[in-house]
Each structure stands twice: as C-alpha cells, then as structure tokens.
Amino acid sequence: MLTLHINGEDYDVNVPEDMPLLWVLRDVLGMTGTKFGCGIAQCGICTVHVDGQPMRSCVLPVGSVRGNKVVTIEAIGRTPIGAKVQKAWLDLEVVQCGYCQPGQIMCAAALLAATPQPDDADINAAMSSAICRCGTYVRIRAAIKQAAQPSS
C-alpha cells in the first residue's frame, strides 16, 4: 500500500511501485485530466507538478513520489499562477482540440512559478518539451506573456 499526496488530499493505492504515475492517476484514481501521449517522455502532455517541479508522469514510477506533493491539471487553477495561465488561455483562445492543453498549462505554470517574467528563450526552453499537434504555439507563447503581466 502506497500513500500519495495529490491535489492536497491523501490517496492509498495498491499498485506496483514501478507503475508510472500517469496510469495510477488515470486508470486507478480516475483523474483523467492528465493525458497519455507517447509513454516515453517525448511529448510532455502528461506533465504534472511534483513539489512544484514539472515532471513527465508517463515515466515517473509512482513509488518515487511517495511523500511528495503532486499537483495535476484538476487542481492547478487553485494556485494564483495556474488561474492566471488558464485565464490567459481562454482570453487568447489558445485551445483547439484541447487534448495536449493540460500538459501545456502545467508546463507554463511551472515556468511562471520559476521565472515570473520569461523571455522568448525561457519560453522555448520550458515549453519545447510539450507537443501540440493542432499547432497552437503562436498563442501559447502569447498567453504565457499575458499571464506574466503583473496585474492581468
């Protein structure tokens, strides 16, 4: 039995320690906001925060987050930065099919937490791990810049 701290709550799960966190979230706990895209940490859409750091949950053994605070897309809006990112995403109509956007938003929120005023190079470094097949990159960049405005 493993106790996980996810979005401020404790969950006891009975799963193998090497099982990736992604499948624990989706198939065991039913938190399907975090998406499966590649399974090999190439597309970034499964990104969650572990103690504030963006991590690819598809290759993250669940046993390694024992005792850490996990935050997923379902709860990122409770943080001021997460809420600002979501608002910017809506203001600028970033979303198309929407499947990758949970991962994009988690990457963007982590970026802004670490670098409140990111320049283009910062955005490239933080966001190039997350693929969007609909090609919403122009708006993702603009939305991060809007969310970085002090009183937006």
Next chain:
Amino acid sequence: MNFERPVNEPKRDPGAVAGGSVSRRTFLKVSAVAGGGLLLSFLLPRMIGSRDIAGATTAEQFAPNAFIRMGRDGRVTLIMPYVEMGQGTYTSIPMLIAEELEVDLAQVSLEAAPPDERHYANSIFHIQATGGSTSVRASWEPLRRAGATARIMLLSAAAKTWKVDPSSCRARKGEVIHVPSGRRLAYGALVDRAAKSPMPSHVVLKDPKDFTLIGTSAKRLDSPDKVNGKAQFSIDIKIPGMKIATVAACPVFGGRLVAVDESKAKKIEGVHQVVRLDHAVAVIADHMWAAKQGLAALDIEWDEGLNATLSTSDIVQQLEAALLRPGVIARKDGDVAKVMAGAAQKVEAVYQMPFLAHATMEPVNCTVHVRKDGCDVWVGSQVLARAQAAVAEVTGLPLEKIRVHNQLLGGGFGRRLEVDFITLAAQIAKQVEGPVKVVWTREEDIQHDVYRPYYYDRMAAGLDDKGMPVAWSHRSTGSSVYARWHPPAFKDGLDPDVLEGAAKPPPPYALPHMLMEYVRQEPPGIPTGFWRGVGPTHNVFVVESFIDELATAAKKDPVEYRRALLGPSPRAKAVLDLAAEKAGWGQSLPEGHGRGVSVQFVFGSYVAQIAEVQVAKNGEVRVTRVVCAVDCGVVVNPDTVKAQMEGGIIFGLTAALFSEITFKNGRVEQSNFNDYRIMRINEAPAIEVYLVESAEAPGGIGEPGTSAVAPALTNAIFAATGKRIRKLPVTRVE
C-alpha cells in the same frame, strides 16, 4: 452553451408529434414538439462546392437531416451533424442559426446527431462525415434559412396574439417586440402558436452588412473545460467494471497470428486475459500499465505474409514505372502537344511526397461493451454511422442495438474518418466479459495508421519567348483514397481528391493549353487514407513548386510571375497582393535567408502564403515567419479562421520539414515522437494571418493553411540557397 452527450436513438425525428407543412421549395418542415415547443426539420442540400457526388433531391423524398428545437423556455437546441475536433465547429455552426433567429449565442444548445446515414449525411460528402473542410460550407445557407423561417413564424405568432400587423413587429434577442406599443413576448411563449402556423412562402435572409454575430470573434464554447482537465475525450471514458486493453497487430500489414505463448504475461499482476484475433493480440488488464507489460511479455509468432520483404524503395519503383504509363485524363484544355512542341523553352521536373502518419495527440482508442442484446460504443469518430455499422458487422447485432456515444476528438486530421480501430475494439470486446477500453500505444498508433499516400508527379511546361507558360502538363501517380473509402466517388479512374488544385478546380492561373492525367498505383498492403489537406497538400506542393521553377526559368520575380498569370482569378490575385505587401516582399534579407510564396484555390477558399527561412551553413532550415492572406468568403468567426490557419501552417511545416513514414521488411520504421518528429514551440515561426473582407459564400478553413505552406517553404529555401527541393521532407538541405 451546454453539450449534451450524444446517445443515438436511431430513426426518430427528435420529439416530433404532429405533421406540419412541408415547403417544397426550401425543404423545411415545421411541427409541434411533445410537451410543448417548435421543431424545424430541414435538409442540408446535397450539391455544394466541388465534391458533388449525389444527384438532386425532390420534395417527395424529403427526409430531414438536421433539426432545430425550441422549447417553452425559449432555449434553442440544434441537432448537430458535425463533430468537434478542434476546428471550432461547435461554435461556428450555432452562430449561423443564432444570427437569423435573433437569439444570443448563449441561448443555443447543441446535441450531436446520432449515427444515421440517411438523416445526417453531410451535404458535400453525402455520407455522414466531418472532414474536407466542409461543415460551414455545407450548412451556411440551410441553417440560416431555417433560423430565418423560425423567426418569421414566431413574429407572425406574436402579431396574431396582439392582433397587429406583423410588419409592425421586430424580433430581437429572443423576443418579439411590437414597435408602436413597446409590447414584448419571449419566443418561449410563442412556440406553440408558431408550431401551428403555416410556413412562410417567402423567406429573405439578412444582408451580410446587417450581421451582428456572424463575423464576430465569438468565444469558443468548448474551451473552458479544455483548460481545467474536465473535457472528456474517448480515452477518458470510465464505465463501471471496465477493463483496459492494449493491442499489437502483426507488424507487417496483411500478416496473420500463428501462435502466442501467454504464460509469462498471465503472471503479471493486473493481467486478466489474452485475446487472440486473426491478425492481432490484445492483453486485457486492470490498467494500461499491466496491459502494456503483459503485451511485452507475450511470445508471439506471426505469419508475415506477402509483404514481409516490402520496403519503401519497392513502392517508389512501382510509382516510377507507373509514371511512364499514360494516365486517365482529368483535364484537357487546348492542344498541349502541339503548343509544347513549338515552345521557345521547355521545363520539366519530378516531385515526390512521402507516406505520412496522422499522429493525433490522443492515441487511437475505443471502448466497447458487447452484450447479448446490444452493444455500447464510446469513441471519438468523424464518421458515426460507419462506426455503428462496423460494430454491427462484428457483433452480428442489428444497427439499432448499437449505441454509439461520440466524444470530443483529441485531434482528427483524417485518422478518425477510419473505423479500423473501432472494428478491432469490437472484435476484442466480443471475447471479453463487460466493457473494455482498447487503447493503442503510440508505437501501435504510428505503425498501424492509415497513411497519407506516397505521390510521384511529373510536370512539364512550354514557355514562350517572354518566359510565360503556353503549355502545361501534369501527370500524377499515387493511390486513390476515395476508391477504398467511398467507391462511388471513384469514377472512370478519377476521384475528387486527385483533381482538387490540379484539374478541378485547376490551378488559378491562365493556362489555356493544359493536360492533367492520373495513374492510379496502389502500394501493396499499405492502407492509405485522408490526411489534413488531403489531395491539395499534394497538388498544391507540385503546382506551386513548378510555377516557381518556371519563374526562375523566365528569370522573373516569383510574385510578379504569378500575378501576371492570375488575370482569370481576381480573388487569388488579391490574396497574393495582400500577402506580398504584408510580408514586405522584395525587401532585402540577410545572407542565408529567403522568402518563398504560394497561391492556391482549394476547399472553396483563396490563400496566399509567404514563408521566410534561414538556412544555416550546415544546412539546417529554420522557418522564421509565415504571412498568410485568406479570402474564405464570408467569415463566420474571424478568430477561428485565424486559429485554423496558424495551426494548419504548423501542421504543414511539420510534415514538409520532418515527416516521413518508411517501410523496411514490411514494417514501419518509425515508432514514436523521437523518430516521427512533430514541430515544437522553439521551432515554430511567427505567423501573421490577414483576412480579406468578402460577401461570397464561405469556403473551408480547416485544411487550406496546411496545403499552402509546403511550397512556400521550399520556394523560400530555393531563394535562400538556390537549391530546389523536389522531394519531401526537407529534413536538411544538402
């Protein structure tokens, strides 16, 4: 706006209880709804645009395929035949009704149409499908007409109630107002009376200059749930008792399963069952992790069949040979042979385009629950009725026992116009007790796709002494997607996809002596299908590359050269001029940089693009900027048009720069995003989109952005380096 989850109740007009009057001219029917309310049933016509496949419809055959319901609470529900896959249809289609009906967009709810070919056939495709950039084009006129008809009937119901002249009443924001007295009645209070009124004989649609909603950037209605993790795609479905499965098909197309040793897999915690199919194996488990591990632990013996040694070079050789055969003539104007023989200069070129995978971000998946008396299917599909039929065929159950619950699509791009994965899921589910969600790994998704065909084209032109083209010849080879996907559309050796942008409609240029031929050559064993931009991604690349080569041969500026040929098409000329102006065409660029242009008329829309590239000394190509000018007729939602162009450009650049599916020993050599590269944010150019104001009927916007960009890119590489790219992908300029 609400999204009701679509559950099919086949062959029933929603809520109709009483037959009303049918207008023979507009194919509209009005009736009352059980429990109060008004129902408009109407028909999306079958012949619009270039994909006309079916014949005419008569009033005697009237079978409505779209419905608008208005309840006593004044809410408007559109039974909507198209699916949302990111293209904004769930926002733009309701805008058409709200505009003419004079209600707020927020007053309109959507109910996705159940799978029913007879009722919901897309009027352009003539089978129930969302694709080909057709949704707004097909519904533009009939949806507005239905909205206007309802508005007139509500207005006359109010006039009758007040015993006043209808011309003294106005409809606005869901109410009828008697102008002289200021009296008001909400639509909800008028629906029952309106339902009993005769149909208006004359319906005048709004002048586009009076539009208050169409042409505004109304907020997308599906976005809020897509930024907080609540939006539910089919991969997110949770059904009580559901198992998770993942699958491996024979790595060689056409191969068969011989034997499988499941002993190691069955020992893995969470693995329940191994399902054997003719050509595939699936592991049924508690969760995807166990299913994946179980699959990896299987010892499988395949009979790889006839394609076991197939490689890309075999397929290319077959296409090369096919290119030597005369093709079926798709278009023949003037006398090409004679004029070509007398030309001052002759230019020839051969172009190749690779197989491509769709790689939707949501991997292919489908959940099926087969029972003795029926079956439920949860899927994201662009072709609901086909999904239903596919499951009926596998299960042997009658169509009406198959309930298809369509979900948001995590990308379509043509992949979800296919039902192979739905058939497979049903075959697996048939052997499983209870519901099972079949999820493909990314590797399976890339290696068992239905691929954009490989194309191989030869171009020839004769130029006069001024360097202008007097003769034009285009011979294309590749597979016909329509011949498999919708055989009636493949007629006399041709289909609409082969023709678009090359023959019907032809390139937008003045080419009095032109010949376009097609030689169908199917790759052995490789399934080919529609891919965002379909035929035009191929034809526009070939035509716009070749026009650029002709400009070079004539020693003329590529924009000036095109402009001189665009006399017959002022709208094409206008987008070219706009793009050139905004891009600063002709202004100097640093060493190693270049600009390239493309112009097209496909999907009913005019697009010009100018790409700017930087080519490094080691050959690496970086796209720095793309300027896009669009004339898609009346713009329903400008922000959606811009978003579709931006996304389409990235999609097209990804393919042109990086993407290629290749075969070796009958197997796809690529497997995941590490070797099937998708453009990332650090590689994406700045994109500017400019819209031309127009009152013409709307054109498509989902795909033109993609088809235009590859030649703009390669023409820019030529401008920067002098190297002509005739074979995609670019990967690296040698």
